[in-house]
Amino acid sequence: MKKLLFSLSLFALTISIQAQEYDFQTIIDIDATPVISQGNTGTCWSFSTSSFLESEIIRKTGKFxxxxxxxxxRNVYPKKIDNYITRKGKTQFGEGGLAHDVINSIKEYGIVPNDVFSPEQTKQEYDHSELFRVLKSTLDAYTSSRNTISNNWKPITEFILDTYIGKNITEFTYEGKKYTPQTFMDMLGIKADDYITITSFKNQAYYTPFILNIPDNFSNGSLYNLPLDEYIANIDNALDKGYTLSLDCDVSEITFNAKNGIAFIPSSKDDNSKGLTEIVEEKTITEESRLQDFYSYQTQDDHLMHIIGKVKDQKGNIYYKVKNSWGNNTERIGNDGYIYMSTAYMKLKSISVLLHKEALQKQTLKNLNIK
Structure with a gap:
């Protein structure tokens, strides 16, 4: 009996050692503004990349x-509308977008502080459900016409945007000084041409830009293509040098869990639930498996977020600290609104990252011929 009890105790000890709940330690934690919620909108692309720019402003000026x-x-919607109208509705029209849409917008329209342009700031959260229904039905009424259409869609859609989002501004006062959106951006030291997007797709030529055909790339923005290991190495290099990144990735996996604040790719599907709270073995991700997931629609352009650092678990496994825009309600959101994303998840499920060109490795800059 004593032998049996000893064996059972040893077995229980072995299980407890193997089943290790996450115990994270911070490796890199770059300054960022507080987690907020995008509410009931499909505008994660603006929230994530604005958060990224806010960290850039902190890095450059020390100002939060x-x-x-x-x-x-408000400034991107008219471009989406024009694209949809001129293509007679034969293209994507949605709330989504990509990080480069924010960069394109600030290049043309500048930046303004939130307390100057936040028409819904008195509400509990943003809600664009009615805005999108009204806008889409208006556009479809025009694009479904067999006859030549008038240019009335321009003032009508502008009126809709003014009503639901707000009228554009050309001048404002901030901390006692007058600015235009462009002079405000200049004061912050932000230059749109400093930012590029990198990705990794084996079917495209490396070290050249290409247009990734995903639904939300309505503006046909180009991404620089890198080998997978170099893509990840440049993400790491940016964080090591104190730069954050705007991330586009797939969040449809059940192993991306906001409540637990974790994202991982287990070797076995049997560990899908276990890995939400405990360390599990993860898959080895290759360029081939990444491309296969993309073409089978297992990896899609779902959501944009903001990479601000790294953590590690007690076994030394590395996770990226990713700021989300789903709020920080502790009852349904873990890690104070952040996701700890494993390296395997980043390799397989990230679509691309936008970053400052100076955050790239020197050899990558040379390979891409970026100056």
Whole structure:
């Protein structure tokens, strides 16, 4: 009996050693503004990249400034509308977008602080469900016409955007000084041409830009293509040098869990639930498996977020600290609104990252011929 009890105790000890709940330690934690919620909108692209720009402003000036996500959304919508109308509705029209849409917008329209342009700031959260229904039905009424259409869609859609988001501004006062959106951006030291997007797709030529055909790339923005290991190495290099990144990735996996604040790719599907709270063995991700997931629609352009650092678990496994825009309600959101994303998840499920060109490795800059 004593022998049996000893064996059972040894077995229980072995199980407890193997089943290790996550115990994270910070490796890199770059300054960022507080986690906020995009509400009931499909504008994660603006929230994530605005958050990224806010960290850039902190890096450059030391100032923590809340910039307006909706100012950018307001300026991007007319471009989406024009694209949809001129293509007679034969293209994507949605709330989504990509990080380069924010960069394109600030290059043309500048930046404004949130307290200057936040038409819904008195509400509990943003809600664009009615805006999108009204806008889409208006556009479809025009694009479904067999006859030549008038240019009335321009003032009508502008009126809709003014009503639901707000009228654009050309001048404002901030901390006692007058600015235009462009001079405000200049004061912050932000230059749109400093930012590029990198990715990794084996079917495209490496070290050249290409247009990734995903639904939300309505503006046909180009991404620089890198080998997978070099893509990840440049993400690491950026963080090591104190730069953050705007991330586009797939969040449809059940192993991406906001409540637990974790994202991982287990070797076995049997560990899908276990890995939410405990360390599990993960898959080895290759360029081939990454491309296969993309073409089988297992990896899609779902959501944009903001990479601000790294953590590690007690076994030394590395995770990226990713700022989300789903709020920080502790009852349904873990890690204070952040996701700890494993390296395997980043390799397999990230679509691309936007970063400052100076955050790239020197050899990558040379390979891409970026100056």
């Amino acid at each position: 400034i809340d910039i307006s996500e909706m100012y950018t959304v």
